Amino acid sequence: MAELSTAGDSGDTGGSGDTGDTVIATRALTKRYRGGQLAVDGLDLAVPAGSVFGFLGPNGSGKTTTIRMLMGLIEPTSGTARVLGRPMPRATRTVLPHVGALIEGPALYGFLSGRDNLLRYDSADPVADPRTRRTRVATALDRVGLTAAAGKKAKAYSLGMKQRLGLAAALLQPRKLLVLDEPTNGLDPQGMREIRSLVRELASDGTTVFLSSHLLDEIEQVCTHAAVMAQGRLITQGPVAELAAGARSRLVVTTPDPGEAARVLKEQGVSDVVVTEDRVTADPPDHDLAEVNAALVTAGVRVRGFGVERASLEDAFVALTGEGFDVAG
Incomplete structure (x- = not known):
């Protein structure tokens, strides 16, 4: 490490120069x-x-x-x-x-x-x-x-x-x-x-x-x-x-009946419905979540998990760049 010095620093008055903010x-x-x-x-x-x-x-x-x-x-x-x-x-x-x-x-x-x-x-x-x-x-x-x-x-x-x-x-x-x-x-x-x-x-x-x-x-x-x-x-x-x-939270429904769950969600006016093997994700609805859950149960959908997942930093990155990211390294 070089010797502590202020040589060559125009306008410096010694010390670290930390601005505090x-x-x-x-x-x-x-x-x-x-x-x-x-x-x-x-x-x-x-x-x-x-x-x-x-x-x-x-x-x-x-x-x-x-x-x-x-x-x-x-x-x-x-x-x-x-x-x-x-x-x-x-x-x-x-x-x-x-x-x-x-x-x-x-x-x-x-x-x-x-x-x-x-x-x-x-x-x-x-x-x-x-x-x-x-x-x-x-x-x-x-x-x-x-x-x-x-x-x-x-x-x-x-x-x-x-x-x-x-x-x-x-x-x-x-x-x-x-x-x-x-x-x-x-x-x-x-x-x-x-x-x-x-x-x-x-x-x-x-x-x-x-x-x-x-x-x-x-x-x-x-x-x-x-x-x-x-x-x-x-x-x-x-x-x-x-x-x-800055990224969107998502409604997540875990169910062995993803196709039927997606149909009910769409009938409930829920948008951007995405179906995977045992999960359905969508934009959170404007109306009461309890009503959406009740509609799923009434339609015979076996609901194993239901709720809104907070957006993560990964979601924000994908939303900003449109790219995936190496989460695990």
């Missing part, structure tokens, strides 16, 4: 690679302070390229990016000491143990107090569940353990912003739950978490806000609850 802001941020490939196209992004912000999109949608520009690892072709109130990549030396990041998997020394990898990371930080280094490392290992494997060489770690170690490196110091690129990659379901719990804990402590993922379920469970990317472009952004609310 938006920790990441981009304007028309664009990255075009040689050969004409447009990876990110005119991105306008706003990440509120204190949020757990999900950066959502299929693999290849431009998420990692965006993160690399935000962290000063690559230069944008055009547009601007500000992190903690400072322009990137110009303010890299000032901003990065306040940011923890795990991007495209951790870079580890395979011949060193997990503990020794973290000791090396910590010793590279010019603001880290060497007197408390081992305590910081032990705390970070404990937070990600690697205490028992701390003495094991990193080359023997599984993919999930490497992800945990990379996250531990990002947590060696208190951070104003934590940037995680696919943090649950390679983790089993229990490990995924533990990382989600840790993200919530960090957010409750005041850290803004920017979490990139292609897993809709992961974003919906842990994030307060989200942005949806597709083919390098921003489709939408905002509070997760509002994004999901």
Whole structure:
């Protein structure tokens, strides 16, 4: 990590420069690679302070390229990016000491143990107090569940353990912003739950978490806000609850008589009726649901389930893009 400095930051007055309400802001941020490939196209992004912000999109949608520009690892072709109130990549030396990041998997020394990898990371930080280094490392290992494997060489770690170690490196110091690129990659379901719990804990402590993922379920469970990317472009952004609310809720009838159920629903004035093997879905009716259910029963339809399902983030994505999405990863 480079030495903490304000050199080259026009108009900066020291400190992190956090504006207090938006920790990441981009304007028309664009990255075009040689050969004409447009990876990110005119991105306008706003990440509120204190949020757990999900950066959502299929693999290849431009998420990692965006993160690399935000962290000063690559230069944008055009547009601007500000992190903690400072322009990137110009303010890299000032901003990065306040940011923890795990991007495209951790870079580890395979011949060193997990503990020794973290000791090396910590010793590279010019603001880290060497007197408390081992305590910081032990705390970070404990937070990600690697205490028992701390003495094991990193080359023997599984993919999930490497992800945990990379996250531990990002947590060696208190951070104003934590940037995680696919943090649950390679983790089993229990490990995924533990990382989600840790993200919530960090957010409750005041850290803004920017979490990139292609897993809709992961974003919906842990994030307060989200942005949806597709083919390098921003489709939408905002509070997760509002994004999901933008998609239609659906009336769902579970029955072994789907054809007869569909007929009754249409007679009841219900629109957009879709029949599958043992389910019928439709737009919720304007009149009382109890009347619709009674009509189904009166017609002899064996109703095993009846109700309105709240629209999910997956529904919102499909409604916005017309495309399917890799929910399970």
